[in-house]
Amino acid sequence: MPEGVEEERKKHVEVCVRIRPLVITSESSSSFFQGKQQSAGPTSPAPADLGTPSKSRKSFLRKPQIPRPWGKAKTPDEKNNGKPPSPAVYAWKTISDDTATQSVDLVPGRTHTYTLDHVYGPEATTEALFDRSVLGLVHAAMDGYHTSVLAYGQTSTGKTFTMTGTPNHPGLIPLSIQECFKYLKHRKQGREYLLRVSYLEVYKEHIRDLLAASAVPIRLFDSNDGLVIKGLQEEVVTSPEEVFALLEEGEARRQVGATSMNQHSSRSHVLLRLWIESRAENEPHGSVRISSLSLVDLAGSESVRLTGSSERREEGHYINKSLMTLGQVVYALSETDDETKRKHVPYRDSKLTRLLQPSLSGSAQVVLLCCISPIASHLEESHNTFKFACRAKKIPQKAKIQEVKDEKTMLAAYIEEIEDLKQQLQEAREQQEEFRRLMESGGVSTGSTDTVSDEEVQELVNAISTMERLILKSSTISTPRAKPGDFFDLSDGQGDNDDDLVDDLMAYASNPTTPNGAISAKSSFADPPGESPASNADIQMELERIQGLLGSVLKKRISGGAENAELEMLRKQLQKQQQATNLGKADSTFLQAQLDEKNKLLMEVSKMLEILEERQARLEEENDLLRREIALLRRQPKAEP
Numbered sequence: 001m002p003e004g005v006e007e008e009r010k011k012h013v014e015v016c017v018r019i020r021p022l023v024i025t026s027e028s029s030s031s032f033f034q035g036k037q038q039s040a041g042p043t044s045p046a047p048a049d050l051g052t053p054s055k056s057r058k059s060f061l062r063k064p065q066i067p068r069p070w071g072k073a074k075t076p077d078e079k080n081n082g083k084p085p086s087p088a089v090y091a092w093k094t095i096s097d098d099t100a101t102q103s104v105d106l107v108p109g110r111t112h113t114y115t116l117d118h119v120y121g122p123e124a125t126t127e128a129l130f131d132r133s134v135l136g137l138v139h140a141a142m143d144g145y146h147t148s149v150l151a152y153g154q155t156s157t158g159k160t161f162t163m164t165g166t167p168n169h170p171g172l173i174p175l176s177i178q179e180c181f182k183y184l185k186h187r188k189q190g191r192e193y194l195l196r197v198s199y200l201e202v203y204k205e206h207i208r209d210l211l212a213a214s215a216v217p218i219r220l221f222d223s224n225d226g227l228v229i230k231g232l233q234e235e236v237v238t239s240p241e242e243v244f245a246l247l248e249e250g251e252a253r254r255q256v257g258a259t260s261m262n263q264h265s266s267r268s269h270v271l272l273r274l275w276i277e278s279r280a281e282n283e284p285h286g287s288v289r290i291s292s293l294s295l296v297d298l299a300g301s302e303s304v305r306l307t308g309s310s311e312r313r314e315e316g317h318y319i320n321k322s323l324m325t326l327g328q329v330v331y332a333l334s335e336t337d338d339e340t341k342r343k344h345v346p347y348r349d350s351k352l353t354r355l356l357q358p359s360l361s362g363s364a365q366v367v368l369l370c371c372i373s374p375i376a377s378h379l380e381e382s383h384n385t386f387k388f389a390c391r392a393k394k395i396p397q398k399a400k401i402q403e404v405k406d407e408k409t410m411l412a413a414y415i416e417e418i419e420d421l422k423q424q425l426q427e428a429r430e431q432q433e434e435f436r437r438l439m440e441s442g443g444v445s446t447g448s449t450d451t452v453s454d455e456e457v458q459e460l461v462n463a464i465s466t467m468e469r470l471i472l473k474s475s476t477i478s479t480p481r482a483k484p485g486d487f488f489d490l491s492d493g494q495g496d497n498d499d500d501l502v503d504d505l506m507a508y509a510s511n512p513t514t515p516n517g518a519i520s521a522k523s524s525f526a527d528p529p530g531e532s533p534a535s536n537a538d539i540q541m542e543l544e545r546i547q548g549l550l551g552s553v554l555k556k557r558i559s560g561g562a563e564n565a566e567l568e569m570l571r572k573q574l575q576k577q578q579q580a581t582n583l584g585k586a587d588s589t590f591l592q593a594q595l596d597e598k599n600k601l602l603m604e605v606s607k608m609l610e611i612l613e614e615r616q617a618r619l620e621e622e623n624d625l626l627r628r629e630i631a632l633l634r635r636q637p638k639a640e641p
């Protein structure tokens with residue numbers, strides 16, 4: 001790799017292009033898609049023109065695994081009886097030069113050359129793309145950097161194929177998620193991690209939470225810590241399988257419809273975000289790193305005239321408008337590296353750009369993946385995509401590790417709660433022990449039922465283990481750094497195929513503690529098999545229940561043998577504890593009130609902004625109207641004097 005290229009990558013958004021292979025419609029028309037197809041509107045058959053594909057929308061998660069339609073099909077060369085395809089069909093070729101840049105030439109006619117960080121030709125696999133362009137980013141996310149992968153391109157160019165994939169060809173999302181957990185297994189770091197996932201889509205300028213069973217209003221706010229997405233559900237996850245299960249649920253709620261270009265076109269932009277909080281294990285009060293891995297599958301741009309029914313046209317209008325705003329944002333950002341000299345960046349003009357603001361504004365490491373159709377009839381759109389890609393390549397980025405020292409992070413809050421519960425458990429056990437000793441010495445009547453039961457203590461133990469299970473520890477066993485493909489060696493050490501991969505995942509997820517030093521929760525107590533992990537709300541409820549339980553346990557203990565001096569001491573301890581609890585409650589009530597106040601304020605500001613935005617839109621429309629009227633008036637012949 002020539003000197004300076006790596007340097008440039010770090011300072012600017014990394015941009016790759018993937019040219020999808022030609023897929024002949026008739027070969028894949030017997031595809032097996034489910035799920036999204038059912039929610040699709042009336043479908044129109046894809047034209048059997050220059051390779052417009054039908055789509056297998058079968059998620060990589062679903063079983064039984066059926067080979068993708070093009071997998072065992074003939075290659076275009078075979079279809080043509082061995083003759084090479086017409087250059088009018090294959091419009092692009094990549095020029096590989098073994099460096100981080102490659103060129104793509106337009107054939108035939110005028111030649112255009114675009115130089116980007118990497119160009120993946122039709123023969124490139126998603127795995128190769130992942131290894132070369134995304135793996136490092138995933139590691140950076142686990143190391144503490146905010147990172148994003150965005151798939152951009154005209155409709156039907158393979159964005160969803162690249163991001164989500166199929167059972168046999170997992171996309172960048174499953175590969176990245178696996179890599180995160182593999183990283184925990186292989187990294188000799190001694191850090192503890194808390195991972196959370198959110199999944200949303202932007203459909204017709206509305207943000208929809210794909211993890212929420214029912215629609216909840218989602219609002220965006222700016223805060224000192226960056227963009228806040230209020231109302232969005234986040235789930236704590238402890239294995240790839242848990243993430244995949246959430247994605248499968250979310251995918252069923254997605255907006256998908258048929259266009260004349262793609263029978264199962266994504267009609268929304270989709271954002272999967274993995275939040276990563278980590279802290280050195282040997283520094284109980286050390287700072288917490290907060291980072292994120294955002295995986296974005298953008299809806300495809302398309303010519304409105306191609307999109308069929310009025311519903312599709314309306315969706316297409318929203319999609320194109322938000323992509324146009326994205327183009328304007330990219331344009332403004334690419335103008336100069338100097339933020340002070342930069343013109344207004346219109347992040348606020350669409351929900352998509354608002355959501356992508358943290359990724360694009362320079363504090364994240366970004367890989368932009370532009371997908372291109374190989375066919376000549378899409379040259380215009382492909383040129384636009386290339387131009388967008390070249391612009392985006394100029395966007396500066398200065399990603400930094402973000403560390404916080406306060407208790408705002410979930411990881412710190414969880415660890416503190418666990419410590420607290422452990423303290424309470426120890427006290428309960430000591431008191432139980434004390435009670436036994438008193439009974440033996442005759443200080444308490446043996447008929448008394450007011451004692452701490454083993455079940456009650458066990459409840460505390462279970463609560464602690466439930467919380468501990470959610471905190472993942474990177475292995476402290478000395479193993480080499482994870483390399484591409486390591487994940488596939490987890491189970492039997494034999495050559496794995498794609499089917500094995502899914503099985504490996506299942507096995508790995510259901511038994512995370514392996515002799516190789518895989519992810520392990522600190523506690524030896526595990527949930528019964530088949531039980532899903534507790535949600536945040538469940539854990540909170542469980543905590544409150546346990547706190548209540550502890551209070552009643554202590555009360556019982558006191559009333560059991562009041563005459564004893566030691567009990568008097570215990571009573572004082574309990575009083576102190578209750579005072580401390582009351583103080584804590586007062587503190588949190590105060591903080592909650594402040595938080596509510598702040599939220600109220602933010603809500604009002606956001607409402608005002610919306611009103612202003614609407615007003616601005618109205619004024620712009622009126623302006624347009626006036627301009628058109630003036631133009632009309634000018635065109636009218638002047639009256640005779």
Ligand SMILES: Nc1ncnc2c1ncn2[C@@H]1O[C@H](COP(=O)(O)OP(=O)(O)OP(=O)(O)O)[C@@H](O)[C@H]1O
Pocket residue numbers: 019020021023053054055056070153154155156157158159160161162262264265266267298299300301371
């Ligand atoms: N690299 C590839 N190899 C084989 N098939 C591919 C590849 N890329 C895309 N396809 C196939 O092309 C079709 C369209 O791809 P896909 O749905 O991923 O496009 P898209 O860009 O997400 O479209 P939209 O924006 O409309 O959602 C699908 O049938 C997909 O399986």
